[in-house]
Amino acid sequence: MPVSPRLARAAKFAVIPAALAVSGLLVAQSSYSAFSARTDNPGNSWASGSVALTDDDNGVAMFDVTNLKPGDSGSKCLTVTSNGSLPSDVRLYAEAGEATKNLDQHLSLKITQAASCDAATKDTIFDGTLNEFHTSKTNFSTGAGSWATAGGEGEKQAYTVAYTLSDDTPNSAQGGTAKVNFVWEAQNQ
Known part of the structure; x- marks a missing residue:
């Protein structure tokens, strides 16, 4: 079934708000990931004692x-x-x-x-x-x-x-x- 010109124009304009919403989410997610914190405790080891x-x-x-x-x-x-x-x-x-x-x-x-x-x-x-x-x-x-x-x-x-x-x-x-x-x-x- 062929798409009418009017429907094609409406679909074209509907894509723009969807694209804006997706790019807004990506920017929001990117902004959130700029905040982070980390701590670590490296070099843990164990050694047994001795009786001699x-x-x-x-x-x-x-x-x-x-x-x-x-x-x-x-x-x-x-x-x-x-x-x-x-x-x-x-x-x-x-x-x-x-x-x-x-x-x-x-x-x-x-x-x-x-x-x-x-x-x-x-x-x-x-x-x-x-x-x-x-x-x-x-x-x-x-x-x-x-x-x-x-x-x-x-x-x-x-x-x-x-x-x-x-x-x-x-x-x-x-x-x-x-x-x-x-x-x-x-x-x-």
Whole structure:
């Protein structure tokens, strides 16, 4: 159907107001987008802390004693160092304890802790037989000691382990053996 000239003229004039309305909206939108604000917080990162222990044993057992007889005794001091960045609790316990001929029941241990090996005052953290130590102090939760580190490099605590083979050790313990691993464990609380 052909478009009449009058309708064509009316359509021509109707386009102008529509075009003006659209361009007005675009200008209004462009004006609005000129106002903006922003803030950011860049460079966020996370790193975990650490709990770390070493000791001054140089890979050598504190004790390698042979030919014990009733009444024999000895002691050694070992210094444990915390180099962790987190505060932690440190406890001492036994691992891999074993004995033959019940020697561990006649070998008494006294374990103390202090700021250094030559400290005048030392706190006793265990006083009993080797058998009692390796059967009761078997993990961190049952461990002996009360060292709470602050969380920094080079914090030290000295542990002295003294032993005595009881004077009343029976003949049945002759040729017996006793072994244990001393383990210091730190846990961040």
